[in-house]
Amino acid sequence: MAKLIDGKAIAKDIRNQIKNEIRELKQNYPNFSPRLAIIQVGGREDSTCYVRQKEKAAKEAGIEFMLHKKADSITESELLTSIRELNDNPTIHGFLVQLPLPSHINEKNVVETISPKKDVDGFHAINLGNLAKRNCEPLFLPCTPKGILELLKRSGIKISGKHAVVIGRSDIVGFPVFTLLSRSDATVTLCHSKTENLPELIKTADILIVAIGKAEFVKGEWIKPGTVVIDVGTNAIEDSSKQSGVRWVGDVEFSSASAVASHISPVPGGVGPMTVAMLLQNTVESAKRFLQESRERDIS
Amino acid sequence: MAKLIDGKAIAKDIRNQIKNEIRELKQNYPNFSPRLAIIQVGGREDSTCYVRQKEKAAKEAGIEFMLHKKADSITESELLTSIRELNDNPTIHGFLVQLPLPSHINEKNVVETISPKKDVDGFHAINLGNLAKRNCEPLFLPCTPKGILELLKRSGIKISGKHAVVIGRSDIVGFPVFTLLSRSDATVTLCHSKTENLPELIKTADILIVAIGKAEFVKGEWIKPGTVVIDVGTNAIEDSSKQSGVRWVGDVEFSSASAVASHISPVPGGVGPMTVAMLLQNTVESAKRFLQESRERDIS
Ligand SMILES: NC(=O)C1=CN([C@@H]2O[C@H](COP(=O)(O)OP(=O)(O)OC[C@H]3O[C@@H](n4cnc5c(N)ncnc54)[C@H](OP(=O)(O)O)[C@@H]3O)[C@@H](O)[C@H]2O)C=CC1
Ligand SMILES: NC(=O)C1=CN([C@@H]2O[C@H](COP(=O)(O)OP(=O)(O)OC[C@H]3O[C@@H](n4cnc5c(N)ncnc54)[C@H](OP(=O)(O)O)[C@@H]3O)[C@@H](O)[C@H]2O)C=CC1
Numbered sequence: 314m315a316k317l318i319d320g321k322a323i324a325k326d327i328r329n330q331i332k333n334e335i336r337e338l339k340q341n342y343p344n345f346s347p348r349l350a351i352i353q354v355g356g357r358e359d360s361t362c363y364v365r366q367k368e369k370a371a372k373e374a375g376i377e378f379m380l381h382k383k384a385d386s387i388t389e390s391e392l393l394t395s396i397r398e399l400n401d402n403p404t405i406h407g408f409l410v411q412l413p414l415p416s417h418i419n420e421k422n423v424v425e426t427i428s429p430k431k432d433v434d435g436f437h438a439i440n441l442g443n444l445a446k447r448n449c450e451p452l453f454l455p456c457t458p459k460g461i462l463e464l465l466k467r468s469g470i471k472i473s474g475k476h477a478v479v480i481g482r483s484d485i486v487g488f489p490v491f492t493l494l495s496r497s498d499a500t501v502t503l504c505h506s507k508t509e510n511l512p513e514l515i516k517t518a519d520i521l522i523v524a525i526g527k528a529e530f531v532k533g534e535w536i537k538p539g540t541v542v543i544d545v546g547t548n549a550i551e552d553s554s555k556q557s558g559v560r561w562v563g564d565v566e567f568s569s570a571s572a573v574a575s576h577i578s579p580v581p582g583g584v585g586p587m588t589v590a591m592l593l594q595n596t597v598e599s600a601k602r603f604l605q606e607s608r609e610r611d612i613s
Numbered sequence: 614m615a616k617l618i619d620g621k622a623i624a625k626d627i628r629n630q631i632k633n634e635i636r637e638l639k640q641n642y643p644n645f646s647p648r649l650a651i652i653q654v655g656g657r658e659d660s661t662c663y664v665r666q667k668e669k670a671a672k673e674a675g676i677e678f679m680l681h682k683k684a685d686s687i688t689e690s691e692l693l694t695s696i697r698e699l700n701d702n703p704t705i706h707g708f709l710v711q712l713p714l715p716s717h718i719n720e721k722n723v724v725e726t727i728s729p730k731k732d733v734d735g736f737h738a739i740n741l742g743n744l745a746k747r748n749c750e751p752l753f754l755p756c757t758p759k760g761i762l763e764l765l766k767r768s769g770i771k772i773s774g775k776h777a778v779v780i781g782r783s784d785i786v787g788f789p790v791f792t793l794l795s796r797s798d799a800t801v802t803l804c805h806s807k808t809e810n811l812p813e814l815i816k817t818a819d820i821l822i823v824a825i826g827k828a829e830f831v832k833g834e835w836i837k838p839g840t841v842v843i844d845v846g847t848n849a850i851e852d853s854s855k856q857s858g859v860r861w862v863g864d865v866e867f868s869s870a871s872a873v874a875s876h877i878s879p880v881p882g883g884v885g886p887m888t889v890a891m892l893l894q895n896t897v898e899s900a901k902r903f904l905q906e907s908r909e910r911d912i913s
Contacts (some may be wrong), residue, residue: 402714421749438749442742445792446784449721449738472807479847482795491803492869495782498807500814503791507798509774606874 315574318459318468320460324586327463328374331593347600348377349433349592350399350408354392354564355385360411370589375510376397376596380404389418393426398404400428406600406601407453408431409592430602433595435459436485444492451604453595458489460587461522461543462497468576473498478514480504480531480564481524486545490522511535523564533569542570542577545584618768618843619759624886627763628674628755631893635675638901647900649733650699650708651890654692654718655685660711670889673757676896677707689718693726700728706900707733707753709892711884733895735759746793752902753895758789760887761795761822761843766846768876770820770841773798778814780804780831781824786845789821811835823864833869836887842874845884 336347345357349371353364364380381395381403392410399408410423429437435444436453443451465472481487490516491503504514506525512535515521521533524545539582546564563580571577580585630730637823638645649671653664664680671678681695683881692710699708708731710723723879729737735744743751765772777799781787791803804811806825812835815821823831824845846864863880878884 318746362750397856438742438746439738440742442738442740442747445741445745445788446721446738447782447788474807476809476814482747488745488747488795495788495803495805498805499806500802500808502800502802503795504800505798507774509776509801 314540315571315577316468317571318462318464318576318578318583320583321586322458322468322577323464326467326589327590328370328593329557331597332374333589334595338604339375342604345604346377346404346599347375347403347597348379350379350381351406351594352381352383352392352395352399352408352410354383354387354410354414356414360413364411364552366589367592370593371596373523374593374597376593383434384487385415386431387418389422392418392423396423396426400426400431403603406603407596409434429453431599433592433599435595441489443485444489444496453509453599454493454591455485455489455589456588456595457486457545457584458493458593460584461490461545462493464543464578464584464587464593465520468541470576472520475499475519476517477501477520477522478504478518479524480508480511480515481522481545483524484546486524487522488512490524492522494522508547525564527564528562529566530563531570532564533571533573536570536573538573539575540573542574543584544570544578544580545579547585615842616768617875618876618878618883619765620764620878620883621786622887623764623767624760624890625888626767627789627890628670628893631890631897632674635897638904639675642904645904646677646704647675647897648679648704649896650679650681650705650711652681652695652699652708652710654683654687654704654710654714657713661863664700666889667892670893671896674893674897676893685715687718688834689722692723693719696723697724700726700731703903705731706903707731707896709734729753731899732782733892734897735789741784741789744789744796749901753899754793754891755785755789756888756891756895757786757845757884759891759894760794761790761845761884762793763891764843764878764884764887765820765841767843770876772820775799775819775820776817777820778804778818779822779824780808780811780815781822781826783824786824790824794820794822801912812822825864827899828862829864829866831865831870833866833871833873836872836873837880839875840873841866842870843884844870844878844880847880847885 365579368378399405435453440451440453443449479491482505491501494501510546515535516537520541522543528548544563544565549559552560561581571608668678699705702846724736729739735753740751743749777794781790782805791801794801815835816837820841822843828848844863844865849859851859
């Protein structure tokens with residue numbers, strides 16, 4: 314049976330480390346006060362739930378939190394103005410606009426208006442571009458991919474030289490996971506909906522990352538014994554035995570996959586909690602950068 | 614025997630198309646005059662040779678050309694000032710700083726100072742970032758990767774669904790080739806010096822791109838019969854029978870590989886000529902964008 318990669322426990326450790334780090338920094342720099350803001354447009358239930366999780370985790374870690382709620386009817390130009398205000402607000406060290414947005418707003422314009430220096434989601438083209446460039450360090454790594462790499466590292470998985478297969482090529486998960494794994498010296502194959510012979514390719518993986526959004530799509534029999542499996546998918550399927558009427562499953566069929574994998578991350582409790590922990594980490598890194606800059610200004 | 618992918622002939626066709634396009638545009642817009650500039654720092658012989666090739670090709674196509682030669686001793690800040698002047702010069706539609714630079718100058722600072730709107734080399738982080746983002750079109754694609762895709766398309770090679778193996782992950786060749794192939798719906802494996810079992814992986818390729826800079830490294834026996842092979846490597850090896858004392862070879866052993874591949878690009882005369890043709894294409898695209906913008910300003 315595979316070893317479980319307990320994302321919940323790992324994320325908790327990281328959140329505790331962040332909390333301690335903030336506490337110590339505050340002792341040395343009484344004005345140090347990391348602050349995260351989220352702009353939420355409209356009242357989608359799932360968005361409200363994600364925003365609440367981020368708020369709770371931030372506050373627990375000692376990060377101040379500001380929520381800017383906007384009506385569904387906000388114009389793109391009004392939204393961009395709010396973003397520019399946050400860019401210019403020196404008390405905010407990082408912020409994000411909760412996606413998805415209503416269809417009358419162009420997501421790209423929104424993301425690219427966020428200052429790359431406060432882009433704690435890591436979605437700005439300049440941060441993604443620096444991720445793709447050798448010898449360049451983006452200011453922020455996107456949270457879910459960063460969390461996946463952290464899961465692998467904290468589970469003692471060797472990445473260098475290994476063959477990683479990533480299924481899904483979105484710009485928030487698959488593509489940046491590919492890039493991070495390649496930067497960590499894995500040989501990486503990137504697959505998607507046009508890939509032929511997917512089960513055959515999966516069989517060649519030492520590390521398998523699945524981020525496609527298809528409930529229990531990948532079967533255990535496709536997986537080579539000993540493979541490390543990270544399941545990013547988060548799919549609701551009907552289940553009348555649950556109070557909510559749904560049950561959450563990954564993109565991997567857990568029962569069959571856990572019988573052959575060496576390590577596997579469960580859904581829920583795998584990648585999900587890491588995403589929020591990495592958002593906090595990005596916010597603190599940013600606050601530390603701003604602190605450093607202000608100290609350098611004070612000295613000079 | 615493999616079909617030869619004749620980059621020289623394909624590049625010539627493209628340069629002729631560009632020439633005709635410029636001629637027609639000039640008839641309709643007498644002020645249309647695409648102009649490319651290159652900043653060359655120091656007098657490296659290889660750089661001088663590359664710059665001369667670009668100058669010759671530009672002029673032949675009807676693109677004006679300006680060379681800014683700078684002494685080896687130029688400071689980084691002086692160089693950045695020259696770049697900003699070209700950014701602001703409305704008669705220049707595209708420019709590049711010929712690499713490599715003397716070691717006292719930070720290449721990243723140089724590349725990131727070039728306006729993304731004039732970055733005809735396609736190396737700016739924002740252009741690379743938009744290349745990595747779904748639904749985003751960078752203003753410029755890097756020339757060598759763009760040329761490789763053009764070679765495949767003009768040779769009638771189907772890319773979608775195929776398994777492409779790219780060897781080399783530099784930010785000017787391997788990595789962006791990977792990205793372009795994935796955007797064209799290939800399943801792509803990116804390999805590098807830490808890859809284990811390289812010959813085994815090469816055997817699984819339908820399309821093989823080699824960009825490592827190691828003379829005749831990839832052998833024909835590693836290649837599956839029918840594979841399409843693009844050899845980017847450009848390596849000088851001693852050859853006393855040549856007047857220059859050297860002979861140019863690729864990263865692939867041509868004699869053995871051409872016996873099994875379905876198509877193969879030779880060195881020289883494969884990818885090399887395409888790089889210059891794509892630089893001209895990027896320059897004309899940029900000049901057309903500036904023309905379009907000025908017409909929109911005139912109308913409004
Ligand atoms: N735990 C967490 O914190 C997070 C979880 N997620 C979850 O991860 C999953 C993926 O999210 P996201 O990347 O945003 O999804 P997207 O819908 O943006 O992308 C899905 C990707 O999967 C590919 N794909 C779809 N079907 C198949 C198939 N049958 N075979 C191979 N590839 C396929 C698509 O290919 P193509 O490009 O060809 O269309 C696409 O590249 C979702 O379940 C989402 O809920 C996402 C973010 C965070
Ligand atoms: N025809 C043209 O117009 C152009 C030709 N070229 C030629 O292409 C070649 C590559 O150029 P460039 O990308 O700039 O080179 P770089 O030196 O920047 O990168 C070489 C890449 O190859 C990898 N590599 C090196 N040795 C091996 C090996 N034994 N097995 C597997 N991978 C290996 C390296 O891996 P790692 O990352 O682990 O170090 C690295 O990613 C050169 O010959 C260059 O002259 C380049 C540009 C334009």
